[in-house]
Structures are given as structure tokens and as C-alpha cells.
């Protein structure tokens with residue numbers, strides 16, 4: 001694969017809600033191995049765009065291609081099977097189960113699709129446990145492996161959600177405001193985790209925290225009023241007068 005290969009591409013992406021055009025002819029190209037951020041003032045259309053790309057909404061017009069394949073009309077579960085996975089897609093972190101058990105269930109899902117297999121041999125279960133523990137360590141939750149998920153702090157719960165997403169072995173990860181509602185310490189933890197998770201995969205995230213965007217992103221697309229306003233690295237877009245005006249005027 002070429003270094004500048006486009007993994008996810010939206011063309012003419014448009015979404016109307018009744019008579020209101022929330023997303024208008026958006027062109028977006030996410031390149032393999034990059035962390036790409038989608039930013040913009042409130043109401044810019046970020047969430048709508050994100051839901052279109054993850055197939056939770058159907059576009060009014062336009063196409064979405066993933067690895068060259070037209071996924072415009074595909075269902076979320078089917079694109080997930082192709083390796084395009086939205087974090088927090090498994091909104092079900094089972095609160096009473098331990099961190100380790102939650103990750104193990106996610107691993108079982110990867111191996112079995114959506115069905116669970118309770119009839120596994122001890123040996124297979126042990127191998128799964130080892131794999132789950134490695135993932136739990138990866139996301140910095142080793143000390144909490146046996147703790148019920150419900151007892152985790154907010155930031156650690158998000159780390160667990162990322163672990164359960166990584167368990168699905170996505171090629172591309174879509175993150176919806178991974179830092180929402182977090183304090184400094186959690187932001188640092190999740191930033192480090194996203195950077196680690198980006199090794200060997202592509203990440204697209206919607207994120208409000210601009211210092212996080214600045215430190216993590218290779219490329220940024222700025223939306224305003226449903227349209228692409230600017231695109232480039234942080235240095236370029238943060239100097240763009242149209243971007244500054246859109247943020248100040250919002």
C-alpha cells in the first residue's frame with residue numbers, strides 16, 4: 001500500500017433534514033495511517049458527517065468509499081466487518097462485569113460475529129483471557145483488570161471502551177469526541193492511548209478540544225455551515241482567516 005493511499009473518501013456528501021441542509025457537498029479524503037480530525041464550530045455538521053461516515057445516517061446525496069469500495073448503502077455492522085469501526089459502537093460496556101471480562105466478550109464477538117459461544121474449551125478460554133489481559137495492559141488498565149467496569153472513573157471507562165473497540169481489530173477507527181467531559185489527566189491518558197492505537201491504522205476523530213487536535217492530528221478538515229471551510233495541518237488551518245472568523249463568529 002502506498003503511503004498517501006486514501007482509505008476513506010467522501011464525495012459530494014450531503015444530508016438534508018426536512019428542508020435544512022446540515023451537510024452540503026462535503027469532499028473528504030482520509031489517508032492511510034494518519035490521524036485525521038474533523039473540527040468546526042457548533043452546528044457545523046460534524047456529528048452529522050460522522051454519522052454518515054459510520055453509516056448511522058443515510059446521505060441525501062454523495063458517495064462514501066472505503067478502501068475503494070462503495071459503502072454508501074451499507075449497514076454499520078457490515079462496514080465494521082470490513083474493518084471500519086466506530087468507537088463506542090459497543091455502547092454496552094457491561095457495568096457489573098470486570099474490565100477483563102468486558103474485553104474478553106469483545107474478543108469473542110470479533111471471533112464469532114454477533115453471537116456468543118459459551119461452549120468453548122478451557123484452553124480456548126485461557127488463550128482469550130491472555131489476549132484480553134494484553135489489551136487491558138495496552139490501554140493502561142492492568143491495575144483494574146478485576147474491577148467491575150462500573151467502578152472505573154469516567155476517563156478509565158472511555159479507555160475500556162477503546163479497548164473493546166480495539167478488540168475488534170479495526171483497520172480504521174472513528175472516534176466521536178473522545179475527550180468529551182474529561183479533565184487534564186484523562187485527556188493525557190486518552191491522547192497517549194489514541195497515539196498508540198494509531199500505530200498501523202487510520203483514525204478519524206471529531207474533537208472539540210483544539211489543543212488535543214493540534215497535538216494528535218496529521219491532518220484537519222474544518223467544517224462550517226455544513227461545508228468544508230479549510231483543510232491542512234494544524235499550523236495551516238489555525239492561521240486561515242476563514243477558520244478564525246468561523247470560530248469567532250460562531
Ligand code: ADP
Nearest residue numbers: 017020022040041042043044045046047048049
Ligand atoms: P455539530 O456536530 O458540528 O455541532 P451537527 O451535525 O450536530 O453539528 O448539526 C448540524 C446542523 O444540523 C445543526 O444546525 C443541527 O441543528 C442540524 N441537525 C442535526 N441533526 C438533525 C436532525 N436529526 N434533524 C434536524 N436537524 C438536525
